[in-house]
Amino acid sequence: MKVNMRGIAAFGAIAVVSTLTLAGCATGATDDSADAEGDAGSLVVWVDAERVDALKGAADAYQDKTGVEVEVVAKDVDTIKDDFIQQVPTGKGPDITMGAHDWLGELSTNGVVAPLELGDSAEDYLPVALQAATYDGTVYMLPYAVENIAVLRNADLVPDAPTGFDDMIAKGKAAGLAQPFVVEQGVEGNPYHLYPFQTAFGAPVFGTDDSGSYDATDLQLGSEGGAAFSTWLGAQGAAGTLNTDVDGEIAKQQFIDGQAAFWLTGPWNVGAAVDAGVNVAIDPIPSPTGEAASPFAGVKGFFVSSESENKVAANDFLVNYLGTEEVQLALFESGNILPALTAAADTAASDPIIAGFKTVGADAVPMPAIPAMGSVWEFWGVAEAAVINGADPAATWQKLVEDVTAAIK
Amino acid sequence: MTDTNTTTEPQKPPTRRQRQAADIAEAASGRIGWMLLKILLLAVVDAVALYAAFVLFTHQEWLVLALVVVVAVLVNYIYFSRRRVAAKYLTPGIIFLILFQVFTLLYTGYIGFTNYGTGHNGSKDQAVAALMASAQERVEDSPTYPVTVVEQFGTLGLLVTDPEDGDVSVGTNEQPLQEVDGATMEGDRAVAADGWESLTFAQVLARSSEVEQLSVDFSDDPNDGAIRTPDGQSGFLYVSSLEYDEAAGTMTDVRSGTVYDDNGTGAFTADDGEQLLPGWQITVGFDNFVRAVTDASIRGPLISVTIWTFAFALISVATTFFLGLLLAIVFNNTRMRFRNGYRILLILPYAFPAFLSALVWAGMMNESFGFLNQVVFGGASIPWLTDPVLAKVSVLIVNLWLGFPYMFLVCMGALQGIPEDVNEAAVMDGANPWQVFRRIKLPLLLVTTTPLLISSFAFNFNNFNLIYMLTKGGPRFEDVSIPVGHTDILISMVYKVAFTGQTRDYGLASAFTILIFIVVAAISIISFRKTKALEELN
Numbered sequence: 001m002k003v004n005m006r007g008i009a010a011f012g013a014i015a016v017v018s019t020l021t022l023a024g025c026a027t028g029a030t031d032d033s034a035d036a037e038g039d040a041g042s043l044v045v046w047v048d049a050e051r052v053d054a055l056k057g058a059a060d061a062y063q064d065k066t067g068v069e070v071e072v073v074a075k076d077v078d079t080i081k082d083d084f085i086q087q088v089p090t091g092k093g094p095d096i097t098m099g100a101h102d103w104l105g106e107l108s109t110n111g112v113v114a115p116l117e118l119g120d121s122a123e124d125y126l127p128v129a130l131q132a133a134t135y136d137g138t139v140y141m142l143p144y145a146v147e148n149i150a151v152l153r154n155a156d157l158v159p160d161a162p163t164g165f166d167d168m169i170a171k172g173k174a175a176g177l178a179q180p181f182v183v184e185q186g187v188e189g190n191p192y193h194l195y196p197f198q199t200a201f202g203a204p205v206f207g208t209d210d211s212g213s214y215d216a217t218d219l220q221l222g223s224e225g226g227a228a229f230s231t232w233l234g235a236q237g238a239a240g241t242l243n244t245d246v247d248g249e250i251a252k253q254q255f256i257d258g259q260a261a262f263w264l265t266g267p268w269n270v271g272a273a274v275d276a277g278v279n280v281a282i283d284p285i286p287s288p289t290g291e292a293a294s295p296f297a298g299v300k301g302f303f304v305s306s307e308s309e310n311k312v313a314a315n316d317f318l319v320n321y322l323g324t325e326e327v328q329l330a331l332f333e334s335g336n337i338l339p340a341l342t343a344a345a346d347t348a349a350s351d352p353i354i355a356g357f358k359t360v361g362a363d364a365v366p367m368p369a370i371p372a373m374g375s376v377w378e379f380w381g382v383a384e385a386a387v388i389n390g391a392d393p394a395a396t397w398q399k400l401v402e403d404v405t406a407a408i409k
Numbered sequence: 410m411t412d413t414n415t416t417t418e419p420q421k422p423p424t425r426r427q428r429q430a431a432d433i434a435e436a437a438s439g440r441i442g443w444m445l446l447k448i449l450l451l452a453v454v455d456a457v458a459l460y461a462a463f464v465l466f467t468h469q470e471w472l473v474l475a476l477v478v479v480v481a482v483l484v485n486y487i488y489f490s491r492r493r494v495a496a497k498y499l500t501p502g503i504i505f506l507i508l509f510q511v512f513t514l515l516y517t518g519y520i521g522f523t524n525y526g527t528g529h530n531g532s533k534d535q536a537v538a539a540l541m542a543s544a545q546e547r548v549e550d551s552p553t554y555p556v557t558v559v560e561q562f563g564t565l566g567l568l569v570t571d572p573e574d575g576d577v578s579v580g581t582n583e584q585p586l587q588e589v590d591g592a593t594m595e596g597d598r599a600v601a602a603d604g605w606e607s608l609t610f611a612q613v614l615a616r617s618s619e620v621e622q623l624s625v626d627f628s629d630d631p632n633d634g635a636i637r638t639p640d641g642q643s644g645f646l647y648v649s650s651l652e653y654d655e656a657a658g659t660m661t662d663v664r665s666g667t668v669y670d671d672n673g674t675g676a677f678t679a680d681d682g683e684q685l686l687p688g689w690q691i692t693v694g695f696d697n698f699v700r701a702v703t704d705a706s707i708r709g710p711l712i713s714v715t716i717w718t719f720a721f722a723l724i725s726v727a728t729t730f731f732l733g734l735l736l737a738i739v740f741n742n743t744r745m746r747f748r749n750g751y752r753i754l755l756i757l758p759y760a761f762p763a764f765l766s767a768l769v770w771a772g773m774m775n776e777s778f779g780f781l782n783q784v785v786f787g788g789a790s791i792p793w794l795t796d797p798v799l800a801k802v803s804v805l806i807v808n809l810w811l812g813f814p815y816m817f818l819v820c821m822g823a824l825q826g827i828p829e830d831v832n833e834a835a836v837m838d839g840a841n842p843w844q845v846f847r848r849i850k851l852p853l854l855l856v857t858t859t860p861l862l863i864s865s866f867a868f869n870f871n872n873f874n875l876i877y878m879l880t881k882g883g884p885r886f887e888d889v890s891i892p893v894g895h896t897d898i899l900i901s902m903v904y905k906v907a908f909t910g911q912t913r914d915y916g917l918a919s920a921f922t923i924l925i926f927i928v929v930a931a932i933s934i935i936s937f938r939k940t941k942a943l944e945e946l947n
Contacts, residue, residue, distance in 0.1 A: 041614050067611055082913075089531030106911045109528045111539030111687030117639040119553050138543055187795060187883055245777040306539045312617045316640040371527075374911035378892045382885050389795075 041310045042069035043317060044094040045302075046084070049074040051098065054334040058317075058327045068313045081106070088112040088305050095308040096318065101132035101299040104140055104369040113140045114304045114311055121323055129340035132299035132366035137211050141301035142318040143340035144331050148297045149193060149266045150360040151283040152273055157261040161281070165197070165288040169241060172261045182251040183264040185244045189381030189388070192367075193264055194233070194242075196285040196293035199365070201229035205376055206368050216372035216408060221380075222401035230387050230397035232288055237388030244385045267337055267357055274353075282356020284363075297364035299340060375407035451488055455481060480504065514926075521919035524675050524693045527912045533671075533689040537653055540660065540677075540685060544651035548634050555598035556636070556644035558613050558620055559605035565616070567625045568592065568607070569636055569644055570599045579605060580625035586636070613641040651685075660685055697920035707906055709889045710897075717801070718898040722869040725808045726862055732809060733816025734854070738846075741824050752821075759814035767878030770807045794880050797895040804896050808875055812865070823857045824850070859940045866936075867929045871900045899925055 047055055052074045059070035073094065075083065081103050087093035089112065099107075107113040115138045122130055122139070129143035151168075153161065157175045162168035172180020183193050191198075198204075203225030207218035220226075236242040246254070255263040256276040263273070264285065273280050285293040302322060304314045321327060328344035338358050339345045349355040367373070383400035387393050458481035465474040487496045523529075531539075557568040559579065566581040568589075577599040580586040592599040601607045613620055620641055627633040627646060634648040652661045660669040660677045669677035669685050676688025701707065739745075740752055758766065773780040774793035782789050793803045827850060835845045876882060882897035882905065893902050903925070907918035 041617065066614065068614060085530060085913075089535055106527060108543065109686045109911075110530050111536055112531075114539075114542055115545060115639075117547070117645055119643055119645065136543070137546060188881065243777065245775050247775075249772075250775075250778055306542060307535065310614065310617045311621050312639070312641045313614050316642070319640060371911050382883075382892070 041313060042071060043096060043310060043313055044071050044073060046073050046075045046080055046094045046097040048077040048080070048098060051331060051334050054327075054330040055322075057330060058321045058324075062317050062321050066313070066316075068310070068317070070317065084303075084305075085110050085112055088307050091307055093305050093307065095305055095310055095314045097303050097305070099141070099301065099303055101141055101143070101301060102367045102369045102373070103303075104135040105371045105373070107303060108135055108140065109371055112306050114306045114308065116140055116142060116304055116315060116318065118142070118319060118323075121319060124323070124342055125340050126342055126345060126361075128297045128361065128364055128366055129299050129301075131212055132297065132369070133301060134211075134213065135369055136213060141299075141303055142322055143299045143301040144322065144328055145300040145335060145337040146297055146340050146345075146361055146364075147266060147268075147300065147337050148295045148357060148361045148364040149196070149264060149285070150295070150357050151285055152255065152263040152265060152270065153281045153283050154255065154258060154261045155279040155281040157258060161283045162262075162286045164290065165286045168262055168286045175261055177259065177261055179240065179243075179254070180260055181241060181262040181264070182246055182254045182260040183242065184246065184248040184251050185242065185385065185388070186247045186381075187244060187385065189244060189383070189385030191377070191380040191384055192296060194384060196264075196295045197232070197288055198226075198229045200287040200289045200291045200293040201225040201232065202291060203229055204365070205373070206370070214368040214370050214373075216370050219401070219405060219408070221376070221404060222398075226401070227394055227397055230393035233384060233387045234390070234393040237390065242388050244388050267353075270353055271336070280353065282353055282360070284360050292363050294363045294365050295360065296367040297361060298367055300337070301340070372408045376404050378407065379403045447488060451485060454484060517919045517922055520915055521697055521923050522692050522694060523690055523916050524688075524696075525690050525916050526907075526914040528684075528686040529675050529688045529690050531687065531689055536676075536687045536689040537660075539687050540651060541649065541653060544649045545637070545647040546650055548646040548648055551634075551646040554636060554644040554646070556638050556642065557598065557600050558608045558623070558638070558641055559602065560608060561605050565608075565619055565623055566605065567623060567636055567638065567644060568599050568602055568605065569625070570594075570597060572597065577602070580636075582623060582625065585626035585629055610641060693916065697916045698924070700917060701920050701924060706889070706891045707902075710886055710891070710893045710902070713886075714893065714897055714899060714902050717896070718870060721801075721804065721808075721872075721898055722866050724805055725812060725869045725872075726866050728805065728809045729812035729816045729865070730820075730858075730862060732813040733818075734820045736813070736817050737820035737824055741821065755817055756814045758810055759818070763811055763874055764878055766811055767807060767875050770803075770810075771879050774803055795884050797884055800880055800884060800896050804876065804879060807879055808869070808872070811875065812869075815865075819858055819861055820854065823854050826857065827853050856940075860937070863933050863936045863940075867933060870898070870929055871925065872898065873900045873904065876901045877904075 045055065045059070052072050055072050059072050062068060062070055075097075080097060081099060084093055084097045084099070085107065089110075093112075104113070116133075118125075118130075118133075118139055125133075125143055126146055129146050130139075132146075133139050133141040133143050157177070158171050158180075160171070162171050169180060184190050185193070203223050204220045206214040206216065207220050209215045209218075233242065237244075251260075251263060251265070252269060252272060254260040255273060256278060258278075262283075263269070270280060270282075285295060287293040302318050304311060304318065308314050323341065325341060325344045325347070328339040328341040329347060332339045332344065332348050336354070338354055338361060339348055345358060349358050368376075379400050383396050387396050458477055461477050462474055462481075465477065484500065487493045487500055552572045554572060555570045559566050559568045561581075564581050566579050566584075568577065568579050569586060570577050575597070576588060577592040577594075578586040578588045579602055589602045591603060593601040608616070620638065624635040624637050624647075626635045632648070634646045636644040637647055638644040648663075650663055652663055653659075654661065658671045661667070662669070667679050667683075669679050669683075672678050673691070674684070674688075675691040675693075677685040736755060740748055740755075742748075745751075771794065774782075776782060776790050776792050776795060779793070781793065782791055792799055794800050831849055831853075832845060835849055840848070876896060876898055880894070880896045882892075882894040882901050884896075885892060885894040892905055897905070899921075903918055903921040907914045907921065
């Protein structure tokens, strides 16, 4: 009898837990499906945890004016995209989610995003932000921030900005540093961080069509500039300027310790360098050729779900409330990334570091969002890493182009 | 009850009061107490089930509701019945098993027969709606039209003000724009017209999905496009690049004239094979399984990856077991001082999360900055993780470090379960220590540890975490065109094949998972059969 009772107790626990879970799922669904029933309805917005507070003000203001209840839900930034893609078709996803522009290809292929009409306000955004928000000729995203890499210079070690890549290395060596320049790489390379140099050789990944969208059929990786870039990579690897053993943490440590004077990285690392007491200046990316070195721009924004029951309110909330200078600046405060709205970007650029990134960003190109780009990432870094580590530049690059071409088909 | 009766009876017959007292005492201590507890716990279960049923009812989740009711009734029957004793023991475990194992397994199996993945993750209706929505293209250089949503006899319409000449017109889904006179103006925007009732913004929101479908042709010529309003206040002129013929089930590209047909592949497909994405989810039979074994890009590295997977799993089990066993024997010696201290130290690797340990090891094995090369080997540059052979050795070393404490614990327990007199008897018979170990202790140990070795093999066969955290499968094979490397095991290769870049092919991944499940299950069953032979040694 005693054991029996323990069995009952165990079963009770199981039943309570599992029914609560079921009920929990069901209650979760209430919030979302209530949209259709309520008078003015409600909007569920997914954002990363850091930006919840920044959106609260806009959400409250919108609720006061229209009666639409805006529920801001904090989500884990690593799972937000897959959760969105999986939950929207079930009808239980949010009305709006925060995201990055390079998700667009995937979201659009899965049919989970609805087009967004920016109307006349489209001109108020930075050109690169607007370009990134557009996929296949249609705008899908309300941009709120633009992110790109630039060179962080330790102004105490090297007081003047370099004029080119070789000048940078020379200036660093003159300051007595063995390895003056660091950039995040890894066993599998890191093409995102090397892309500015590649563009300086005139070899973008994809060409663009008439409307300025990337064209998957026009792979520019294999152009003449690509081979020249590969040769340059090999030379830098042999000289030790680029090293695949330097990962993000090692690069940071070298720069903070003053063993490197130049660090090619993004705004997300500025805080660490400044906190460590480094006198940081932001420089344009020194070009190895004299042509402009254009980094990728990553644009962050908000998407409307294709299954939202309340698209009118969702559109109105995004375009007319989140597209204001006030909200864009509030989002800027919580993330320290350049706002996408031109007016807000100009205000934020009163900070010299933000201004530095903004200047570099003027040359930036949006990271391709087309699905073919996924295939490029798979092979690109490994090939670059191999060249840096001494593989034959021409042959390796040729293999890369062939692999990517095969994968895209 | 019988207890109290027999003990009281031999003495003088109990008085009425004594009987009452005995009854109360028995009730408080014996079966009734348990009975009350049982009723209480079942009441809790029923209350939760009732609440869940209520919530599910309001959400019209009939299937789940029926399941909850059936399970609740069944549980009540089992625990109130006097006979179902076996079921009383088994029910909680079985419910757990079904909820967390059987369901997951069946669902994975089901996904393996669908084309669920990027571009095929919703229903056909959703795909059509998404295609039509994204086909709307704003007419170039067209202005923004101030609009008001109006209603007449339940039909929604748009009251449109032309921003250039101030003309006001109205139209509905069926009727193209027609000019109206005498509209009420508010600034540049017409806000009301005779015969039409203007909707407030709250009303617009309440009828959001209707407003979203509202598309008013600009003129009698459909090629001029239609006015739509995404936010209920401003209208834009759009033309659609796709046309959906619901009767024929085809999509037509208006510009090129290409017809896309639903040919059963889960997407609108043109004659030349070009597909319009998003498509929708369908069942595809054994397609995924066929692809898993015949796809040219997978077949290339499949053989070497399979060999390495078996080698990795077997060597990992063998090395961890023998190191664990050796240490267990050493630390089983009672003459050693600080035995417990050493034992705790040895268990430490087991106490760290494997994720963390693998990442720390990856850092230590970095060629130019890692602790191993810099400190232990005095500045050598040994390519621990970048040389094909060394990378495999490194993976095995790290797995040995991660895995031996478990085997150490298991062997320590098993050794203590072997009676000391067996040992003594062997020594009496003149066996040397090696013979004692090889002929007596090891066979006895294997009887208890073999099931654990088999489960350890199954675990290592699918040890995705270690591979992904340490080498990500690298260094890459140079002669294949999928991103697979020398240290990839089957499960990490599946991950790379099914989730390369932006494509998520859940169908293919599930099919692979089932194939791997079959392999591991077959090996386990065979091994367990062999273990039975060992048991007969006893």
